[in-house]
Amino acid sequence: xxxxxxxxxxxxxxxxxxxxxxxxxxxxxxxxxxxxxxxxxxxxxxxxxxxxxxxxxxxxxxxxxxxxxxxxxxxxxxxxxxxxxxxxxxxxxxxxxxxxxxxxxxxxxxxxxxxxxxxxxxxxxxxxxxxxxxxxxxxxxxxxxxxxxxxxxxxxxxxxxxxxxxxxxxxxxxxxxxxxxxxxxxxxxxxxxxxxxxxxxxxxxxxxxxxxxxxxxxxxxxxxxxxxxxxxxxxxxxxxxxxxxxxxxxxxxxxxxxxxxxxxxxxxxxxxxxxxxxxxxxxxxxxxxxxxxxxxxxxxxxxxxxxxxxxxxxxxxxxxxxxxxxxxxxxxxxxxxxxxxxxxxxxxxxxxxxxxxxxxxxxxxxx
Amino acid sequence: xxxxxxxxxxxxxxxxxxxxxxxxxxxxxxxxxxxxxxxxxxxxxxxxxxxxxxxxxxxxxxxxxxxxxxxxxxxxxxxxxxxxxxxxxxxxxxxxxxxxxxxxxxxxxxxxxxxxxxxxxxxxxxxxxxxxxxxxxxxxxxxxxxxxxxxxxxxxxxxxxxxxxxxxxxxxxxxxxxxxxxxxxxxxxxxxxxxxxxxxxxxxxxxxxxxxxxxxxxxxxxxxxxxxxxxxxxxxxxxxxxxxxxxxxxxxxxxxxxxxxxxxxxxxxxxxxxxxxxxxxxxxxxxxxxxxxxxxxxxxxx
Numbered sequence: 126x127x128x129x130x131x132x133x134x135x136x137x138x139x140x141x142x143x144x145x146x147x148x149x150x151x152x153x154x155x156x157x158x159x160x161x162x163x164x165x166x167x168x169x170x171x172x173x174x175x176x177x178x179x180x181x182x183x184x185x186x187x188x189x190x191x192x193x194x195x196x197x198x199x200x201x202x203x204x205x206x207x208x209x210x211x212x213x214x215x216x217x218x219x220x221x222x223x224x225x226x227x228x229x230x231x232x233x234x235x236x237x238x239x240x241x242x243x244x245x246x247x248x249x250x251x252x253x254x255x256x257x258x259x260x261x262x263x264x265x266x267x268x269x270x271x272x273x274x275x276x277x278x279x280x281x282x283x284x285x286x287x288x289x290x291x292x293x294x295x296x297x298x299x300x301x302x303x304x305x306x307x308x309x310x311x312x313x314x315x316x317x318x319x320x321x322x323x324x325x326x327x328x329x330x331x332x333x334x335x336x337x338x339x340x341x342x343x344x345x346x347x348x349x350x351x352x353x354x355x356x357x358x359x360x361x362x363x364x365x366x367x368x369x370x371x372x373x374x375x376x377x378x379x380x381x382x383x384x385x386x387x388x389x390x391x392x393x394x395x396x397x398x399x400x401x402x403x404x405x406x407x408x409x410x411x412x413x414x415x416x417x418x419x420x421x422x423x424x425x426x427x428x429x430x431x432x433x434x435x436x437x438x439x440x441x442x443x444x445x446x447x448x449x450x451x452x453x454x455x456x457x458x459x460x461x462x463x464x465x466x467x468x469x470x471x472x473x474x475x476x477x478x479x480x481x482x483x484x485x486x487x488x489x490x491x492x
Numbered sequence: 493x494x495x496x497x498x499x500x501x502x503x504x505x506x507x508x509x510x511x512x513x514x515x516x517x518x519x520x521x522x523x524x525x526x527x528x529x530x531x532x533x534x535x536x537x538x539x540x541x542x543x544x545x546x547x548x549x550x551x552x553x554x555x556x557x558x559x560x561x562x563x564x565x566x567x568x569x570x571x572x573x574x575x576x577x578x579x580x581x582x583x584x585x586x587x588x589x590x591x592x593x594x595x596x597x598x599x600x601x602x603x604x605x606x607x608x609x610x611x612x613x614x615x616x617x618x619x620x621x622x623x624x625x626x627x628x629x630x631x632x633x634x635x636x637x638x639x640x641x642x643x644x645x646x647x648x649x650x651x652x653x654x655x656x657x658x659x660x661x662x663x664x665x666x667x668x669x670x671x672x673x674x675x676x677x678x679x680x681x682x683x684x685x686x687x688x689x690x691x692x693x694x695x696x697x698x699x700x701x702x703x704x705x706x707x708x709x710x711x712x713x714x715x716x717x718x719x720x721x722x723x724x725x726x727x728x729x730x731x732x733x734x735x736x737x738x739x740x741x742x743x744x745x746x747x748x749x750x751x752x753x754x755x756x757x758x759x760x761x762x763x764x765x766x767x768x769x770x771x772x773x774x775x776x777x778x779x780x781x782x783x784x785x786x787x788x789x790x791x792x793x794x
Contacts, residue, residue, distance in 0.1 A: 148534075149534040149535040150534045150535070152535060153534060153535040153536055157539050157560035157561065158560070158561075160560055160588070161560045161561055161562055182535070184506075184535045184537060185535060187537075187589075187591045188537070188588065190590065190591060191588055191589055191590035191591055192588075194590040194740060194741065195590060195740055198739065198740045198741075198742065201742070354562065
């Protein structure tokens with residue numbers, strides 16, 4: 126079922142040392158899905174380690190170099206924004222808990238290597254939101270353009286406030302008050318996350334989630350997000366986090382414990398299943414199949430497996446696959462279903478479809 | 493409609509295009525069949541498709557540009573397929589290429605010296621570019637000027653020149669021998685036709701070209717052609733504002749553009765008549781090829 130290019134890309138992420146000696150034709154096949162999944166710069170770093178970038182034929186080497194330059198630029202930008210943010214929020218909140226990419230970068234984790242960053246994600250206690258928003262507003266952060274309906278949707282249901290854009294720098298900032306949407310039927314105690322968060326040595330004012338929580342957040346993100354283009358990158362993030370933290374013998378037991386406490390057992394189950402399956406992540410088998418993870422029944426699991434594979438793997442050569450589109454749509458529906466009960470979900474999706482249509486008609490009018 | 497596969501070479505890049513769109517199936521051979529339609533190469537820099545999303549195939553059909561499987565832009569009427577392909581390709585190059593500084597500007601060469609024409613839409617950049625290209629200047633690029641980060645040379649793409657609205661008729665009259673695609677009407681930029689690059693530009697595509705002039709054009713109906721010196725710092729800012737990956741390359745972009753401006757004479761150029769404008773710029777180029785004429789005499793072409 127898996128297409129050849131995607132299969133090869135995954136096997137190279139799994140065993141980066143095999144990257145040396147790829148032919149021009151191999152690169153021709155690998156670069157499109159890698160770029161699309163946001164792992165081209167990681168591939169470039171792997172190639173550099175495996176035999177040196179200079180050993181890669183000229184044409185693909187230019188693409189790898191270009192991706193490295195772009196990744197370096199994003200790293201520079203994030204570092205700069207982190208400095209600004211520390212300055213801005215000093216005195217407003219005790220410490221800023223960084224999430225996702227910015228957290229990996231600030232904490233110097235291997236998951237930051239060659240990673241594509243879109244925005245900075247921070248987590249602040251919910252009760253500080255009004256103050257935080259006011260201070261950010263004074264410092265030039267504005268809500269991006271958004272329909273009123275979407276805005277109120279964020280406020281009512283989401284785990285974050287609407288995305289912020291810096292008025293002059295154009296940077297993006299997501300302010301979260303918890304890590305999963307509040308409509309998810311099972312609730313999570315955000316105070317737990319703050320209690321366990323750890324300071325980052327050398328970066329006063331910043332903290333990151335405790336290792337287990339960081340993995341759980343990444344796992345929840347992998348399957349409960351509606352966007353799958355970066356699925357392989359997200360899977361690789363998880364793989365890198367698990368490899369890194371897993372060297373501590375106490376880590377996996379604590380992961381199970383936190384998953385139960387934060388009620389994120391199912392996302393963790395799938396995250397472990399797919400990282401080990403596709404990337405060979407060294408997770409002890411007794412952890413993967415722990416009864417504490419409350420595995421899904423076989424039918425449900427088979428459906429998820431098929432959907433995940435379809436949605437995860439970048440398609441090539443035509444890039445366009447109806448099957449992949451459908452799987453993406455299904456996971457989009459699933460993500461929403463997890464978020465909301467049906468009587469909220471159905472009107473929401475109808476409304477979104479109507480808004481999209483109106484937008485398209487408006488655009489068509491312009492053309 | 494049958495599906496066509498094209499492999500094109502344009503400057504340093506190889507492109508793989510899949511499409512069923514009739515406008516591309518006729519337009520691509522028309523514009524690129526000068527030795528640049530190639531057999532399948534081992535490696536393509538850009539894999540693109542122009543095809544109709546499932547739901548837009550029958551009722552009010554629309555076609556979409558896909559780069560590496562992801563759709564860019566909102567779908568367009570199938571009649572716009574050719575400009576859509578050219579714009580999409582520009583986008584793909586602009587977003588992924590960092591081995592060069594990519595400047596949104598036209599560039600042409602006279603011998604081994606090059607003229608760079610940045611300018612906002614409507615300033616007459618493409619018209620001027622097409623005019624010069626049909627009077628002995630070698631077309632390097634209409635939309636995207638590629639500047640090497642080492643050595644400061646320009647890299648030619650010699651892709652078709654995209655002409656809009658009245659410019660199409662102006663160039664048809666100015667260069668009756670020029671080859672044009674069928675015009676696409678009512679696009680975002682009005683009516684668009686693509687002009688095939690002159691054969692000579694394509695043949696000499698690999699010849700080196702070092703920037704020697706930066707000219708910021710401004711079309712003003714009825715105005716006499718007039719070059720006025722532009723301070724180098726301002727020329728730098730104009731180019732930087734038009735450099736797509738300036739912020740990505742950072743310091744490397746800063747020094748490459750600094751070098752470009754240092755070695756170039758920089759002008760603002762008001763013009764109202766294409767013939768006069770082309771003659772003026774050609775005189776500038778010829779006067780510069782005489783020894784010792786790098787200075788003030790070249791500054792006034794009319």
